[in-house]
Amino acid sequence: MKNTPTDSTNLLAPINSFTDYPELVEVIERCRETASTRILRLPLARAKMGQAASTFWAAVKRQELPPPINISIRSVGWLESELDAVISARIFATRTGRPIDIVQFIKALTVPQVRNRNALATKK
Numbered sequence: 001m002k003n004t005p006t007d008s009t010n011l012l013a014p015i016n017s018f019t020d021y022p023e024l025v026e027v028i029e030r031c032r033e034t035a036s037t038r039i040l041r042l043p044l045a046r047a048k049m050g051q052a053a054s055t056f057w058a059a060v061k062r063q064e065l066p067p068p069i070n071i072s073i074r075s076v077g078w079l080e081s082e083l084d085a086v087i088s089a090r091i092f093a094t095r096t097g098r099p100i101d102i103v104q105f106i107k108a109l110t111v112p113q114v115r116n117r118n119a120l121a122t123k124k
């Protein structure tokens with residue numbers, strides 16, 4: 001899996017880079033549509049990814065895993081659906097032999113989604 005610098009000025013650019021891989025676009029869409037918003041604390045997130053703590057945090061720092069979500073002032077967790085999507089992308093890359101840019105995938109996966117901008121604008 002290659003890691004290349006990305007253009008951070010356009011947050012939707014990572015999604016367009018996956019047009020060659022419709023399966024990965026489907027993985028991202030499935031993650032966004034999932035009803036599960038279960039947050040996993042570090043021990044469960046590490047176990048799900050099969051990584052030691054230092055390896056897990058290094059992957060987060062390299063943007064090869066989604067960033068943590070603040071649960072409270074002193075605790076963080078990860079969306080289980082996002083970790084599942086990363087696992088699916090890695091399975092896809094391994095089984096098909098097609099390299100993917102996991103950093104781009106993570107950026108596309110974690111782009112904030114605004115469901116209905118008009119509804120948000122009218123609520124004040």
